[in-house]
Amino acid sequence: MPEGHTLFALARDLDTAFAGTSPTVTSPQGKFAHGASLISGTEVEGATSWGKHLFVDFVGDRVLWVHLGLIGTFTIDTSSYAGELPVVGQVRCRFATEDHVADLRGPMVCDVVTPEKVDEVLGRLGPDPLRLTDVRSDPDLAWTRIHRSRKPIAELLMDQAVLAGVGNVYRSEVLFRLRVNPFRPGTAIKRSTWQAIWDDLVALLPLGVATSKIVTIHDQVDEVARALEEGGDVRLDSRDSYVYKRAGEPCLVCGSRIRTEVVAGRNLFWCGNCQRRS
């Protein structure tokens, strides 16, 4: 269930759990047996993410490269019996120390690679709104591709070479929040509109990291942002969206029926009445 916020939080949590340790790495399911043997017992230097890609750095220039795809999960268990945690289901890769067990299931990519390969992967990815401090995360890099492309903006937002980390929920929701017509070609999008989309993602994704939910409804965004500023507990029970998965229901703003159509291979949701901006 991964968009960029999920991977960012996962990298942070893996880093906390395993950096400086030398976990036993196995492949209970067997499909990663060789890769696991290459890194098992080696010290973890740290874990980072870019967009939907996760990298776990090991001493000795070996990197575990993971992409969860549509259905992958990577869960960390910190129970006191973690070292004896039974294997449930198809576990491609397990990290285990005395204190923690992390199980990877259903990834699209799980490979041991070199730092050079990581650079190659990063080179194919656009700016990540969660990595603002990195020089590679310049929104102008995305703009260069967007304003030259005749593809609809709803498709461009999903293109990881344009923008890294946005998936099917954030694209529908951010386009609604900014009232942008999802079918406008990149060539028709105003620069100020792109800047507004980027700025909104920069604001929204950290809320996703903090809550493990995609928060886009304005009231909830305000509530979570305030809680974060105050450093308090960030809790959010409901999981609402303006348009995502609400086909046929009334728009929360104008009451029109929310529409849906497959764009870039996934179900796009939008309000035809509210979203007219270019």
Place this chain on the structure above:
DNA sequence: GTTTAATGGGTAT
């Protein structure tokens, strides 16, 4: 019990 959808993306046609 079987089918489908799911916050993804690569490769072939």
Place this chain on the structure above:
DNA sequence: TACCCCTTAAACT
């Protein structure tokens, strides 16, 4: 554009 892969839970029969 179509097909394929990966896993799981919910929606079907």
